[in-house]
Amino acid sequence: MKEEYLVEMKNINKNFGAVKALKGVDFIVKKREVVGLLGDNGAGKSTLIKILCGVLKADSGEIFFNNKELSISSPYQAREKGIETVHQELSLVNTMTIARNMFLGKEPIRKVGFFSFLDKETMNREARKVIGDVGIKVRSPDEYVSILSGGERQAIAIGRAMYFDAKLLILDEPLRALSVKEQKNVLDHVNQVRDQGISVIFISHNVYHAYSVTDRFVLLNKGEKQGEILKEDSTPEEIAEFVSSGEKLSKIV
């Protein structure tokens, strides 16, 4: 029965000095599932995700990925396993070109003797493809990211994750600071990602942002799991009510 799990985090604890950021949190993501991770600021969402993508190390607890124990100590290793993260405002370097950003940390190389050079041809060609796939209009992959809008940046970051065959895509507040039209575009991309069989964790403090694409919600509050809700069981209003009340839910999925 566990075969349908992509991610299984068990009893995760993390302290920052005297602050208990996570207190025995269990968290599951099934294959081809979009999980909405909800909670107020300081609920522990970011901490949980940083542990999963290799930025932080849990003090205790177990993590399984594809039913194998996951031991990673850097974002690089997480990316090698197929865990790609798109952080709000934090996934592209503004002072670099689109093509250079696309392949940051996973640059294609061309060997000449002992030396490795950037394979610029591949970079430009593939970046052009990704730009086309996510429907962005720029003249060339050599354009600097700083000229793109917030939505275009998110789209490119999501396109990059898909390009690198992510098994799990983590979206950290992907709609914050976007126009309504751009929000819709990003949500369309999330649906595309799921249709390709990739699982998604959609982190938000706003249930309305995530509601249309999410299958299941996990609620965090002050470092503890408040509960889980399937989308078909609730309206967004009810979920928002739970998030703001901070009460434990009896309903466990």
Add this chain to the structure above:
Amino acid sequence: MAFLIIFVTFSLLSSKFASLHNLASILTVTSELGIMSIGIAFLMIAGEFDLSVSSVYAFTGFLFIILANRMNSVAAFFMALMVAAVIGYINGQITIKAKIPSFIATLGTMMFLRGILLGLTGGNSVLYQSDNIMPHILTEYITGHFRPSHIWFIVLIIIMSIILKRTPYGNWVFATGGSEKVARTMGVNTNRVKIINFMVCAVLAGLAGIIAITRFRLANAAFGTRMELEAIASAVIGGTLMTGGFGSILGAALGAIIMGMLRSGLVMAGAPSYWYEAFVGLILIIAATINLKLRNTG
């Protein structure tokens, strides 16, 4: 552009400016400053500063003479550069581990090294009394007015430009300076990048120091004082952003050449050399403003 304006202006002001002899002598001074500026630019693009380069320049040069006088110049050359690399490593570790801005960390190592140099030598000069191998390789005239250091300067411009623009490592350098957080989440080991760049910067500063010292065949403890500011100015004039993430090796090298032309040109045009710094100050401000404008519109 600025480069051409200065060149033409001084050529008009003084007939000797454009002579082969003078251009070669500008290139001699520029090679030393320029090699240092290349290292500074490489580090600044990764988002860090190194003020200690002037002290590393003097310290490495000194060490080279002392070692060369006891063994041979080739071994001394490599050992002195290794010490420079260690100093760069320490600069990097202090900046990363103590989490203090590199501006402060390297201000500290700059004063520390200079102080040690003054203390050990008591302010006395040391003469070079060793074989001619490294002086031949580095600075003895080849033909006419040209020295090997000119060639090394150009070779280093090419190598460092290729590393920065054409290798994965160069991509990591840009990313580390542009946004350390993004670089890290994308899997770049930003601390390693910074430490390596600190080391490259220090080794190039040390190399510049050794080149200068094989030219003078003499070292004194005040050697290269305030050169760090000229090197940073060269990098900024050449388009390197103070905030990191953007810049070029060729730009920094041209910046250094502009500084060299200014110094020589002002003297030849009959201005007292004291005016040099005033001009550098003006050009620095103008260049930084233009670079920012170009980036914001482009």
